[in-house]
Amino acid sequence: MPRGDGDGASGVDPQQLWLSPARPGRGRRPAFSRAAITVAAVALADAEGLDAVTIRRVAAGVGAGAMSLYSYAPDKATLLDLMVDHVSGELPTTRPLTGDWRADLKTVGRLQRELMLRHPWLPTALAARRTPGPRALDFVEYALAALRPTGLDGAAKLEVFSLLTGFVAGHVGHEVGRAAAAHTPDRAAAEARYLAAVAADGRHPELAEALASAGRPVTPEATFARFLDRLVDGLDTG
Incomplete structure (x- = not known):
């Protein structure tokens, strides 16, 4: 059952979130992806702040119905996890260390x-x-x-x-x-x-x-x- 846009803790298991396929495994292939949803949410937060990020606003950003996004992000807490990890990809991890x-x-x-x-x-x-x-x-x-x-x-x-x-x-x-x-x-x-x-x-x-x-x-x-x-x-x- 989706939890909607509340800020409560998510029930999504970390393995399910991070190690499962990035799209639902059943039904026809959707016109959007977890990556597209996350990018839209990040753009919205960058432009208007975190309070502006709701499942409905993000769904509108990718041209989808809100209910269809719940397979990817059942609540705002899960969406925030996806957003944090997405922008974390901007951090360099191969820069040589000095040893100091x-x-x-x-x-x-x-x-x-x-x-x-x-x-x-x-x-x-x-x-x-x-x-x-x-x-x-x-x-x-x-x-x-x-x-x-x-x-x-x-x-x-x-x-x-x-x-x-x-x-x-x-x-x-x-x-x-x-x-x-x-x-x-x-x-x-x-x-x-x-x-x-x-x-x-x-x-x-x-x-x-x-x-x-x-x-x-x-x-x-x-x-x-x-x-x-x-x-x-x-x-x-x-």
């Missing part, structure tokens, strides 16, 4: 950020993702290979990758939000006045000192690089 695990891990983080900025809905979708698909697992394999020189065991390497991915997703979500806020200068000015007033009230000396300290480059790239350095350089692999 910190440098290689920072490269992994930068690649993730670039992907998420191309698809700003991705951080939200990742939070609801369950079992990674084959393209996503290819990148996990690449990241784990980058961590091989650390000597960490497999479970610890997976934890490091999860930590990095969570950091990048959270940072990009904030970055996208700040970029949107930049289009409302009145709001930005109001926030600056508020922080200045709080810093001057005498009850927040640490904040006052931080706000008065010499500024650093505040471009999105420079900010991300500093945060990424602090995260990766501070990892303990002992």
Whole structure:
């Protein structure tokens, strides 16, 4: 029974989703495919955001009836899994590793950020993702290979990758939000006045000192690089 466009957990078994044929095995060959459905959903999310992605909207995008899509994606959660795995295919997995695990891990983080900025809905979708698909697992394999020189065991390497991915997703979500806020200068000015007033009230000396300290480059790239350095350089692999 299809679950429709709700955000609840899907009942689709990972093997059925990722290892089964990409189209229903019975009946006549349909005029669309799982790949076409996924591409349409990604295009819709890129253009209008994740909330715009519904089975009905995607079906309209491929010229199909909504009910016919349920054989491929019985609910929105499954559709999101397909979308995440599709865009994960944009991540390079054959780039040579340097053997410097910190440098290689920072490269992994930068690649993730670039992907998420191309698809700003991705951080939200990742939070609801369950079992990674084959393209996503290819990148996990690449990241784990980058961590091989650390000597960490497999479970610890997976934890490091999860930590990095969570950091990048959270940072990009904030970055996208700040970029949107930049289009409302009145709001930005109001926030600056508020922080200045709080810093001057005498009850927040640490904040006052931080706000008065010499500024650093505040471009999105420079900010991300500093945060990424602090995260990766501070990892303990002992």
